[in-house]
Amino acid sequence: MQIVVLDAKTLANTDLTPIAKLGTLTSYDMTAYEDILSRCENAEVIITNKVKLDAKLIASLPKLKLICVAATGVNNIELEAAKAHHVAVANVAGYSTPSVVQHTFTMLGNLMTNIHRYQQDCHAGRWQQSSMFCRLDYDISEIAGKHFVIIGHGALGEAVANVAKAFGAKVIIAERKGATQVRNGRMAFTEALRIADIVSIHCPLTAETENLIDDAEFAALQGHAFIINTARGGIVNEQALVNALNNNQIAGAAVDVLTHEPARTDNPLVNYQGDNLLLTPHIAWASKEAIARLVNEIALNINAFASGTDRNRVV
Known part of the structure; x- marks a missing residue:
C-alpha cells in the first residue's frame, strides 16, 4: 500500500x-x-x-x-x-481532549490570576522593590463559585465541564443561539451570557456558529467576564472582541485560534496591546x-x- x-x-x-x-x-x-x-x-x-x-x-x-x-x-x-x-x-x-482541556484551564488560570503580568514584573525586578513580602498589583480571581458557561457540549465541552466542577464552578450549558426550545439541563443562549463569569467555547465552526459571539453578545456579558476560545477562530468576531477588551466590556480573553491561520499581520487580535488578552498559536490540541x-x-x-x-x- x-x-x-x-x-x-x-x-x-x-x-x-x-x-x-x-x-x-x-x-x-x-x-x-x-x-x-x-x-x-x-x-x-x-x-x-x-x-x-x-x-x-x-x-x-x-x-x-x-x-x-x-x-x-x-x-x-x-x-x-x-x-x-x-x-x-x-x-x-x-x-486531543485531555490536551485541549488542560490548555483551556492553563489560559484561564493565567488570565484570572494575572500570572503573565506578575511574571513580567518579577523579571523586571519589581518584586525586589516591594515594600512588603509580596506584590498585589493586579486582581486575582478564583474559578470556584463562578458561573462557568460552556458553548458546545460534546465530549470536549463535557470534559471541560467536569474540570470546572472540580474547581467548584457553577457550570451552565448554553442552548444553541436562536433555539426556540431550551433542552433540559441547558439555559437559553443570551440568558447564559448575561450571568456568565466565564465563557468557554467548544463548538465546531459552521454556517450557524460563524460570528456566534459578536457585538451584541459582548454587550450581554458582564464587565468582569472572561471568554476562552480554543475551538475555531471564526466563531468569535475578532474585531468585536478587540472592541470589547478596549471598552472594558469584559475582563479578559484567551484565544488559541484565529479566522485565518497562520496569523496575518493585520489581524486585530495580533495587534492588540492590552494585558487582558492571551494569544497562543493554535496549540491547545498539540500535546x-x-x-x-x-x-x-x-x-x-x-x-x-x-x-x-x-x-x-x-x-
Missing part, C-alpha cells in the same frame, strides 16, 4: 512507525498545492492535516482509495468529489501525547479500511 503524508510537520516529528508498518510510507514536511499531484500520483492513501484536496485533484488521482484527515474537521476535503470517485475519507476525533494518539488512530483507520471495515468514516 502506497501511503503519502502531505504535511508531516504538523505532527511535530512524532514517530510514524505505526503507519509505516502498513505499507510504503512517503512523508513530506509540507506540500504546496501545485506539488500534490506529482507527489501523490501513485498514492493509495493520502494523509493530510490542513492541505486541501479539491475536486480537481481527487479526480486526477485514479489510484487513490483513502484520504485520512489528521484532525477532526474535514472542511479541507471536497467530500462530494471523494464520494463521486469512490474515495473513502476518515477522520480522528477525541484524541505530545495527543499527537501520538492521533498517529495511532490514523494507523487504525488505514488498517480497518484495508480489512474492509468502516472506522471513523466520513465518506
Whole structure:
C-alpha cells in the first residue's frame, strides 16, 4: 500500500512507525498545492492535516482509495468529489481532549490570576522593590463559585465541564443561539451570557456558529467576564472582541485560534496591546501525547479500511 503524508510537520516529528508498518510510507514536511499531484500520483492513501484536496485533484488521482484527515474537521476535503470517485475519507476525533482541556484551564488560570503580568514584573525586578513580602498589583480571581458557561457540549465541552466542577464552578450549558426550545439541563443562549463569569467555547465552526459571539453578545456579558476560545477562530468576531477588551466590556480573553491561520499581520487580535488578552498559536490540541494518539488512530483507520471495515468514516 502506497501511503503519502502531505504535511508531516504538523505532527511535530512524532514517530510514524505505526503507519509505516502498513505499507510504503512517503512523508513530506509540507506540500504546496501545485506539488500534490506529482507527489501523490501513485498514492493509495493520502494523509493530510490542513492541505486541501479539491475536486480537481481527487479526480486526477485514479489510484487513490483513502484520504485520512489528521484532525477532526474535514472542511479541507471536497467530500462530494471523494464520494463521486469512490474515495473513502476518515477522520480522528477525541484524541486531543485531555490536551485541549488542560490548555483551556492553563489560559484561564493565567488570565484570572494575572500570572503573565506578575511574571513580567518579577523579571523586571519589581518584586525586589516591594515594600512588603509580596506584590498585589493586579486582581486575582478564583474559578470556584463562578458561573462557568460552556458553548458546545460534546465530549470536549463535557470534559471541560467536569474540570470546572472540580474547581467548584457553577457550570451552565448554553442552548444553541436562536433555539426556540431550551433542552433540559441547558439555559437559553443570551440568558447564559448575561450571568456568565466565564465563557468557554467548544463548538465546531459552521454556517450557524460563524460570528456566534459578536457585538451584541459582548454587550450581554458582564464587565468582569472572561471568554476562552480554543475551538475555531471564526466563531468569535475578532474585531468585536478587540472592541470589547478596549471598552472594558469584559475582563479578559484567551484565544488559541484565529479566522485565518497562520496569523496575518493585520489581524486585530495580533495587534492588540492590552494585558487582558492571551494569544497562543493554535496549540491547545498539540500535546505530545495527543499527537501520538492521533498517529495511532490514523494507523487504525488505514488498517480497518484495508480489512474492509468502516472506522471513523466520513465518506
